[in-house]
Amino acid sequence: MIPVVSAQNLGLTFSTNDGDVVALSDVNLTIEKGDFVSFIGPSGCGKTTFLRTIADLEQPTSGTLRINGQTPEDARKNRAYGYVFQAPALYPWRTIEKNIALPLEIMGHSPQQQAERIKRTMDLVNLSGFEKKYPWQLSGGMQQRASIARALAFDADLLLMDEPFGALDEIVRDHLNSELLKLWDRTQKTICFVTHSIPEAVYLSTKIVVMSPRPGRVTDIIESNLPKERPLDIRETPEFLAIAARVRDGLRAGHSYEEVV
Amino acid sequence: MMKSGLSLLQSVLALLGGLTALCGLVGAAISADADILLTVAVGLGALTLVRFVFRPISFWLDGLAAVLIAVALVLALPRGSAMPGHYWFAMVSAWAFAWLFVDQLSGEIRKGTVPRKTMGLLIPAVFGISLLVMWEIVTRGANVPPVLLPAPSAIGAQLENSRGILWADFVQTFVKSVIPGYIIGCLAGLIVAIAVDRSPFLKAGLLPIGNFMSALPIIGIAPIMVMWFGFDWQSKAAVVVAMTFFPMLVNTVAGLNAASTIERDLMRTYAANYWQTLVKLRLPAAGPFIFNALKINSTLALIGAIVAEFFGTPVVGMGFRISTGVGRLAIDLVWAEIAVAAVAGSAFYGVIALIERGVTFWHPSVRGGRA
Numbered sequence: 001m002i003p004v005v006s007a008q009n010l011g012l013t014f015s016t017n018d019g020d021v022v023a024l025s026d027v028n029l030t031i032e033k034g035d036f037v038s039f040i041g042p043s044g045c046g047k048t049t050f051l052r053t054i055a056d057l058e059q060p061t062s063g064t065l066r067i068n069g070q071t072p073e074d075a076r077k078n079r080a081y082g083y084v085f086q087a088p089a090l091y092p093w094r095t096i097e098k099n100i101a102l103p104l105e106i107m108g109h110s111p112q113q114q115a116e117r118i119k120r121t122m123d124l125v126n127l128s129g130f131e132k133k134y135p136w137q138l139s140g141g142m143q144q145r146a147s148i149a150r151a152l153a154f155d156a157d158l159l160l161m162d163e164p165f166g167a168l169d170e171i172v173r174d175h176l177n178s179e180l181l182k183l184w185d186r187t188q189k190t191i192c193f194v195t196h197s198i199p200e201a202v203y204l205s206t207k208i209v210v211m212s213p214r215p216g217r218v219t220d221i222i223e224s225n226l227p228k229e230r231p232l233d234i235r236e237t238p239e240f241l242a243i244a245a246r247v248r249d250g251l252r253a254g255h256s257y258e259e260v261v
Numbered sequence: 262m263m264k265s266g267l268s269l270l271q272s273v274l275a276l277l278g279g280l281t282a283l284c285g286l287v288g289a290a291i292s293a294d295a296d297i298l299l300t301v302a303v304g305l306g307a308l309t310l311v312r313f314v315f316r317p318i319s320f321w322l323d324g325l326a327a328v329l330i331a332v333a334l335v336l337a338l339p340r341g342s343a344m345p346g347h348y349w350f351a352m353v354s355a356w357a358f359a360w361l362f363v364d365q366l367s368g369e370i371r372k373g374t375v376p377r378k379t380m381g382l383l384i385p386a387v388f389g390i391s392l393l394v395m396w397e398i399v400t401r402g403a404n405v406p407p408v409l410l411p412a413p414s415a416i417g418a419q420l421e422n423s424r425g426i427l428w429a430d431f432v433q434t435f436v437k438s439v440i441p442g443y444i445i446g447c448l449a450g451l452i453v454a455i456a457v458d459r460s461p462f463l464k465a466g467l468l469p470i471g472n473f474m475s476a477l478p479i480i481g482i483a484p485i486m487v488m489w490f491g492f493d494w495q496s497k498a499a500v501v502v503a504m505t506f507f508p509m510l511v512n513t514v515a516g517l518n519a520a521s522t523i524e525r526d527l528m529r530t531y532a533a534n535y536w537q538t539l540v541k542l543r544l545p546a547a548g549p550f551i552f553n554a555l556k557i558n559s560t561l562a563l564i565g566a567i568v569a570e571f572f573g574t575p576v577v578g579m580g581f582r583i584s585t586g587v588g589r590l591a592i593d594l595v596w597a598e599i600a601v602a603a604v605a606g607s608a609f610y611g612v613i614a615l616i617e618r619g620v621t622f623w624h625p626s627v628r629g630g631r632a
């Protein structure tokens with residue numbers, strides 16, 4: 001089967017006024033259909049850049065990258081993925097439901113289809129009742145949930161999420177994590193998920209990619225053998241803690257102890 | 262000061278108003294033929310001094326004193342001769358009471374004891390009326406020659422008498438020149454801005470020329486436009502087009518870059534095409550810039566059309582009337598035209614500003630929130 005994402009010797013160097021910044025170097029990674037992959041590593045190690053490269057928002061400077069066997073550009077044009085940015089990026093002149101309708105309008109869905117999908121995704125992220133509100137009338141957490149609903153609305157098979165829950169409190173985060181797992185289980189989507197949190201990464205993932213900064217490279221890829229069914233209290237089991245310890249070791253090896261977030 | 266419950270400024274104004282009213286009262290008492298109404302009015306003004314010895318009085322009484330003294334004074338103004346010296350005290354008194362009233366009213370609005378919606382309008386109204394009253398009193402009281410500055414009442418009478426002429430001039434200048442010129446100029450600026458934004462070649466070539474042209478005194482082209490388009494409104498509309506085009510071009514080009522990187526990236530992830538991105542993201546984001554140009558242009562257009570008429574026109578139009586009126590010393594009519602132009606210009610601007618509030622309601626500057 002063709003992997004969803006396949007990167008070989010992938011490198012990306014930004015040339016800036018202060019000289020070159022190596023954001024990715026020699027990244028080799030294969031993501032199969034149905035994988036839930038977390039990217040973890042200290043700030044500035046290239047997690048966002050890698051996700052943006054998959055999304056064809058940045059161009060690699062070396063190596064090859066294929067999405068569903070296609071170039072990133074073709075994959076983007078085929079609407080292969082939904083992207084959740086670190087900031088909600090909702091358009092302030094549109095209501096929440098109109099923001100969620102935005103990709104549907106662009107992709108030419110009928111009004112009935114739009115209404116049905118808006119309702120479904122808003123239920124999914126627990127935002128029902130806020131359809132007619134404007135983004136600036138909602139809290140930051142609600143805005144981020146709306147942006148997740150917007151990425152889910154058009155049902156792409158690949159979901160790219162850049163620290164989507166970074167700004168949320170622990171309780172909402174736990175809830176959205178288990179919702180995300182259910183969604184992933186039900187829809188067979190492939191998810192790439194950037195996070196700063198070790199428990200979050202271990203709880204969600206089938207595969208954890210540990211990255212280290214300067215130059216951004218992958219130091220460890222950990223396959224998780226946790227069962228697909230994951231109640232929240234799985235986080236106290238020895239299997240869970242063993243994987244968490246391995247992630248922590250990977251982060252420590254990648255960089256000096258203090259700088260690990 | 263403690264007894265009256267006023268701030269320092271308010272105390273000074275209250276003292277000034279009361280004392281000048283008292284002087285006005287004394288002046289009336291020693292003059293032979295005192296105006297009764299004015300005497301009563303300044304008497305009431307002088308009476309407000311009790312606030313310093315007895316108890317604070319309502320600020321509405323200050324307002325009443327201002328209105329009474331002003332009305333009495335305007336009614337008592339002599340025709341064709343300078344007014345008696347003690348009338349000047351009454352004028353200063355009315356002015357001090359009006360200021361005192363507005364100052365206290367805005368304080369009350371801030372405290373929330375009077376409703377902001379209705380009473381907020383009272384402040385600019387008092388301000389405008391005070392200005393008119395002072396103008397009336399100074400021009401008539403000091404016997405200023407009407408050629409220099411006619412009194413508002415004379416201008417008002419002229420407005421009434423020359424309704425037909427003023428209306429014809431308004432139609433010629435505003436309806437025929439300003440409106441079509443404004444619409445064509447703004448639309449052309451908007452469309453060319455989109456073209457410039459799309460083509461790097463045009464951006465490099467046209468935009469510097471645009472900036473250069475907008476620095477030129479466009480009004481200088483008015484005689485040329487008359488040669489090209491004739492004496493009638495077409496040449497004036499052409500001047501208005503030229504004046505409104507560049508502000509719209511420059512503002513829209515800036516506005517089209519107002520959308521943030523992340524907002525554009527989002528469109529890219531949807532593989533949105535150029536027009537979808539333009540209509541659903543970049544034009545709405547440019548809204549505040551476009552409305553800024555629309556507001557600037559609403560004033561520029563009127564100025565352009567009026568001044569363009571100085572360079573030749575059929576015998577109708579606001580600019581024509583102003584330039585010939587000055588020559589014929591028909592200064593009242595000139596001022597009446599200026600009044601019509603001021604009202605029309607303000608209304609034009611106001612309508613655009615109202616539409617702006619409706620369209621860019623989401624912008625932090627309109628909804629008064631954080632970005």
Ligand SMILES: Nc1ncnc2c1ncn2[C@@H]1O[C@H](COP(=O)(O)OP(=O)(O)O)[C@@H](O)[C@H]1O
Nearest residue numbers: 014016021023042043044045046047048049050
């Ligand atoms: N557009 C850019 N231009 C120049 N340097 C960039 C750009 N984007 C990211 N970088 C640099 O690339 C490195 C990786 O950044 P990023 O992928 O955002 O890291 P992370 O998401 O892991 O915190 C950082 O050193 C950052 O400064």
Ligand SMILES: [Mg+2]
Nearest residue numbers: 047048086162
């Ligand atoms: Mg990042």
